[in-house]
Amino acid sequence: MKVGKMSNRKILRQVVVLCLCVAAGWFLKTKLSPHAMTAPAGAGGDPFVLVEEAQLKDVTPAQKFIGHVEAVNEVNIQPQVSGYLEKVLFDEGSAVKKGDILFVIEQQKYIATVDLRKAELDKAKASFTQLEKEYKRQKSLNQQKFASESKLDEAYSNMLQAQAAVKQAEANYELAKIDLEHTEIRSPINGYIGKAMITVGNYVSTSSGTLANIVQTDPVRIVFSVTDKEMLNLRQDYDKRGGEVYSKIILANGKVIKKPILSRFNDNSINTGTATMSVYSEFENKDDMLIPGGYVDIMIGSGPEKNAVVISQAALAQDEHGNYVMIVNKDNVVEQRRITLGEIADDRQIVTSGLKAGEKVIIQGLQKVSDGKKVRTGTVNEQTTEGK
Numbered sequence: 001m002k003v004g005k006m007s008n009r010k011i012l013r014q015v016v017v018l019c020l021c022v023a024a025g026w027f028l029k030t031k032l033s034p035h036a037m038t039a040p041a042g043a044g045g046d047p048f049v050l051v052e053e054a055q056l057k058d059v060t061p062a063q064k065f066i067g068h069v070e071a072v073n074e075v076n077i078q079p080q081v082s083g084y085l086e087k088v089l090f091d092e093g094s095a096v097k098k099g100d101i102l103f104v105i106e107q108q109k110y111i112a113t114v115d116l117r118k119a120e121l122d123k124a125k126a127s128f129t130q131l132e133k134e135y136k137r138q139k140s141l142n143q144q145k146f147a148s149e150s151k152l153d154e155a156y157s158n159m160l161q162a163q164a165a166v167k168q169a170e171a172n173y174e175l176a177k178i179d180l181e182h183t184e185i186r187s188p189i190n191g192y193i194g195k196a197m198i199t200v201g202n203y204v205s206t207s208s209g210t211l212a213n214i215v216q217t218d219p220v221r222i223v224f225s226v227t228d229k230e231m232l233n234l235r236q237d238y239d240k241r242g243g244e245v246y247s248k249i250i251l252a253n254g255k256v257i258k259k260p261i262l263s264r265f266n267d268n269s270i271n272t273g274t275a276t277m278s279v280y281s282e283f284e285n286k287d288d289m290l291i292p293g294g295y296v297d298i299m300i301g302s303g304p305e306k307n308a309v310v311i312s313q314a315a316l317a318q319d320e321h322g323n324y325v326m327i328v329n330k331d332n333v334v335e336q337r338r339i340t341l342g343e344i345a346d347d348r349q350i351v352t353s354g355l356k357a358g359e360k361v362i363i364q365g366l367q368k369v370s371d372g373k374k375v376r377t378g379t380v381n382e383q384t385t386e387g388k
Helices: 008-032 034-038 108-143 149-181 228-240
Strands: 048-053 055-058 063-071 074-077 083-088 101-105 184-186 191-193 212-215 220-227 245-250 263-266 276-283 295-302 307-312 317-319 322-328 334-338 340-345 348-353 360-364 376-379
Touching: 063 228, 108 149, 220 228, 220 295, 228 276, 245 276, 307 340, 307 360
Parallel strands: 048 376
Antiparallel strands: 048 360, 055 307, 063 220, 063 295, 074 212, 083 101, 101 184, 191 212, 220 276, 245 295, 263 276, 307 348, 317 322, 322 334, 322 360, 340 348
């Protein structure tokens, strides 16, 4: 069997195909390489670095606890007299003030009762006046030996009974007026009222239960639990720093608010079931940011509020002369800056001197720069929370 020689045209075709495959592979390599994908636009001779701004942050030493928001005052509105409910004079869910009329119970029979008790009082007073005069007359006659001692004693007894009847009538009259006042059910506190549990036209009595609920929202109380060790540490810090207490509240949505503690008290013993003690701290709440029944994180510390410049630990460098950072000035030129370090606060490094808030420090690419070198920068956008 003979094998023919490969023609020159076929060899040329295979060489061309091979060259095309190599060219396509090289093109795809340049397009899909990590360097090509991550290199910043407009790459040139200046090195590229990532920077972040030094921040001024609250670094007051504090302990974090989970707190439960409670109303200092909460009232269940209940009727004190019986009758048909005539009026509901509030908007459900609205703010009410102490003394506002919330419900009105039918008043006709209570007005009539007041008039009746007033008439009974007037009658008792008239009777007393008559019997008092009779006693004085019998006393005068007795002194003149015209009336016996028994007649005088009887007149005195009748006068005392009439006097007691006046006092009884006065008490009944006052009770009738109180019942009439109770037909107008008023708010005993400032706060927010909830749903009306009973509507107009229904018969209510002292056994009807709650008509509505009012919760005072300013001030409010935050309750949190501490262990015996934490309580001792808080007390020691409190005494050491002259009784000054620092507080910061972190709401459910992450918002941080700073409010002074108006008053504080704690349980008088450790709960043996949980080995903790409850602490009750009262705060003003004019902005209604603290909702009774909700949960918050509360930061408690001692001493005055302390702010300091903080940076990422990734920005730190060190040599034989000490600690330093590399900053980028407004002309995109790198400067070496010697700094003095403080403590660590929430994974951030406190800088006590050598750096100002707002200055840009390099946190990635330190190995590519030196003092006086020009760079191109990218910024790290951190998700920060107000007040942190």
